Amino acid sequence: MILFLLFLVRKHYTSLKNLPPGPQPWPIIGNMHQMAKNPHIAAANFAKKYGPLISLRLGTRLLVVASSPDAAMEILKTQDRYLSGRSIPDALQQSFIDYYFVWARDCNKHWKSCRTLCWAELFSAKAIEAQSTLQNEKLARMLDFLNNTQGTVVKIEELIFTTLINTLSNILFSKDFLDLKDDETAHRLKFGLLKILENSVTPNVSDFFPIVGGLDLQGLRKDSLNHLDELSSFSDAVVKERRAQITKKVHVAVHEKDFLDRLLENNFTTAQINILVLELFIAGTDTVVTAIEWAMAELLKNQNIMHKVQAELKRELSYDSIMKSDLSKLTYFNACIKETLRLHPVVPVLIPRRALKACEVMNFTIPQNAQLWVNVWAISHDPKVWEDPNTFKPERFLGSNINFTGHDYEFLPFGGGRRMCPGLPSAVKSLQTILASLILVYDWTLPNDEDPKTLDMSEKFGVTLQKEKPLQLIFSRKK
Ligand code: HEM
Ligand SMILES: *[C@@H]1O[C@H](CO)[C@@H](O)[C@H](O)[C@H]1NC(C)=O
Numbered sequence: 001m002i003l004f005l006l007f008l009v010r011k012h013y014t015s016l017k018n019l020p021p022g023p024q025p026w027p028i029i030g031n032m033h034q035m036a037k038n039p040h041i042a043a044a045n046f047a048k049k050y051g052p053l054i055s056l057r058l059g060t061r062l063l064v065v066a067s068s069p070d071a072a073m074e075i076l077k078t079q080d081r082y083l084s085g086r087s088i089p090d091a092l093q094q095s096f097i098d099y100y101f102v103w104a105r106d107c108n109k110h111w112k113s114c115r116t117l118c119w120a121e122l123f124s125a126k127a128i129e130a131q132s133t134l135q136n137e138k139l140a141r142m143l144d145f146l147n148n149t150q151g152t153v154v155k156i157e158e159l160i161f162t163t164l165i166n167t168l169s170n171i172l173f174s175k176d177f178l179d180l181k182d183d184e185t186a187h188r189l190k191f192g193l194l195k196i197l198e199n200s201v202t203p204n205v206s207d208f209f210p211i212v213g214g215l216d217l218q219g220l221r222k223d224s225l226n227h228l229d230e231l232s233s234f235s236d237a238v239v240k241e242r243r244a245q246i247t248k249k250v251h252v253a254v255h256e257k258d259f260l261d262r263l264l265e266n267n268f269t270t271a272q273i274n275i276l277v278l279e280l281f282i283a284g285t286d287t288v289v290t291a292i293e294w295a296m297a298e299l300l301k302n303q304n305i306m307h308k309v310q311a312e313l314k315r316e317l318s319y320d321s322i323m324k325s326d327l328s329k330l331t332y333f334n335a336c337i338k339e340t341l342r343l344h345p346v347v348p349v350l351i352p353r354r355a356l357k358a359c360e361v362m363n364f365t366i367p368q369n370a371q372l373w374v375n376v377w378a379i380s381h382d383p384k385v386w387e388d389p390n391t392f393k394p395e396r397f398l399g400s401n402i403n404f405t406g407h408d409y410e411f412l413p414f415g416g417g418r419r420m421c422p423g424l425p426s427a428v429k430s431l432q433t434i435l436a437s438l439i440l441v442y443d444w445t446l447p448n449d450e451d452p453k454t455l456d457m458s459e460k461f462g463v464t465l466q467k468e469k470p471l472q473l474i475f476s477r478k479k
């Protein structure tokens with residue numbers, strides 16, 4: 001018996017010996033305020049001291065953080081097979097756990113069919129092309145709305161959120177969810193989606209002090225459930241209506257079929273559809289809104305860069321041709337988008353991964369079920385990787401082949417490997433069209449004659465790294 005215990009202790013000890021180094025545990029507790037408010041920065045600071053791969057023991061959990069391009073490559077490429085699980089936040093541990101896509105615990109069958117279907121129907125070049133009329137329409141509506149609200153203060157995040165939600169809901173269901181004028185619902189829905197996101201990354205106090213665990217101290221789980229219910233009822237009604245139509249055999253032409261029709265053809269249940277739709281809204285709206293808001297804030301702050309972008313857009317495009325043009329030819333404009341995603345990676349530590357099986361990364365052992373963060377924020381702010389990393393300088397991407405397609409490990413705003421963001425083509429298209437038309441058609445000014453040079457650029461951590469002070473602008477149509 002004693003021998004057996006000794007064996008266990010020894011085994012435990014040897015497996016621990018090979019863990020990545022890291023602060024244990026006092027420096028973590030000493031930095032708890034920062035860990036809770038800005039974990040990406042706290043982890044970046046630990047990396048400076050302990051190296052590019054560190055482990056943090058939080059209560060009963062082990063978190064491994066990678067903060068260099070080499071470490072990121074080993075996780076997202078070399079060992080991607082073993083590290084492609086997701087660590088489900090407690091807040092999302094619900095009964096429909098098997099239906100998750102973004103949060104799927106491993107690359108299971110349902111995850112595969114979600115990826116295949118989403119690729120074919122939403123993100124392939126053909127699908128994106130098919131969406132362009134619809135996208136154009138929503139964009140025109142946004143610009144019209146601004147034409148009628150000239151001189152008044154507009155909250156950028158609500159404006160763009162509404163536009164994106166409506167574009168996405170039309171692609172999925174052929175229906176609008178929100179009205180631009182109805183900012184209250186937009187606000188509530190955005191808040192609901194955000195709340196779920198926020199709850200799912202807010203470090204769980206019980207993780208730090210396991211003794212108090214089980215009390216659901218912050219009420220995260222209950223809160224998430226409430227919002228999930230509210231949001232699911234939106235899509236639930238649409239799915240029921242569509243099923244009724246199908247039973248009545250209402251004929252729909254092949255080219256008029258939307259994503260919902262495809263899901264039903266593939267025998268997705270109503271519950272599976274609700275979860276998938278919800279996950280797509282969560283993954284696909286707030287991320288893009290946040291990226292656009294950061295891009296606009298940086299362009300306002302850096303007027304010389306704004307002038308160069310305006311000149312390029314004026315030279316290459318007219319308003320009518322925005323949707324028809326290939327915006328990826330605009331080199332300076334696209335460099336600004338890349339630089340925004342570098343300086344403000346909207347998903348700062350990727351969506352946490354989980355080790356499906358113990359494996360080696362940089363000669364250290366990652367135990368099974370460890371949670372992994374690839375600290376993209378740390379990599380993109382590292383002076384060893386980027387010259388003058390804290391300055392917004394789109395020029396750094398001119399004449400460079402570095403791209404966000406998941407193969408350049410110093411620049412990973414969309415992640416990499418098999419869990420990489422599948423929505424990239426759609427995200428880039430939305431970023432390009434919305435940003436280009438706002439720049440081309442309107443002049444932007446800050447309320448109260450605030451000086452753009454002093455714009456507050458503080459970040460607020462969540463799954464998406466938001467602007468702490470939401471950007472508000474007054475638009476006036478260009479003469
Ligand atoms: C600027 C916009 C966006 C950024 C920066 C972004 C970033 C990311 C990142 C970093 C991940 C995790 C990747 C990893 O674990 O390696 C991810 C996953 C995902 N994203 Fe995006 N995303 C954006 C827009 C979108 C859009 C528009 C959609 C869909 C409409 C979308 C759908 C998804 C989905 C479904 C996943 C989960 C994939 C999986 O787990 O297999 N994203 N995204
Ligand atoms: C926090 O973590 C503890 C221990 O891991 C868990 O028992 C508890 O349910 C979690 N609470 C929330 C709100 O996620």
Ligand SMILES: *[C@@H]1O[C@H](CO)[C@@H](O)[C@H](O)[C@H]1NC(C)=O
Nearest residue numbers: 143144146147148149150477
């Ligand atoms: C913008 O609004 C003004 C009136 O405020 C109107 O005269 C003009 O035609 C509108 N322009 C467009 C493109 O809708």
Ligand SMILES: *[C@@H]1O[C@H](CO)[C@@H](O)[C@H](O)[C@H]1NC(C)=O
Nearest residue numbers: 113262263264265266267268
């Ligand atoms: C869906 O179910 C029907 C009837 O059970 C079956 O004929 C069809 O092959 C299934 N479709 C797919 C894509 O699995």
Ligand SMILES: *[C@@H]1O[C@H](CO)[C@@H](O)[C@H](O)[C@H]1NC(C)=O
Nearest residue numbers: 070071074360361362363364
């Ligand atoms: C891992 O160990 C091998 C041999 O022990 C060594 O050649 C290699 O450089 C090490 N790799 C890293 C990333 O330290």
Ligand SMILES: *[C@@H]1O[C@H](CO)[C@@H](O)[C@H](O)[C@H]1NC(C)=O
Nearest residue numbers: 328400401402403404405428
């Ligand atoms: C970067 O990737 C995007 C999306 O795949 C593509 O449209 C663009 O042409 C690429 N840019 C460069 C410079 O390779």
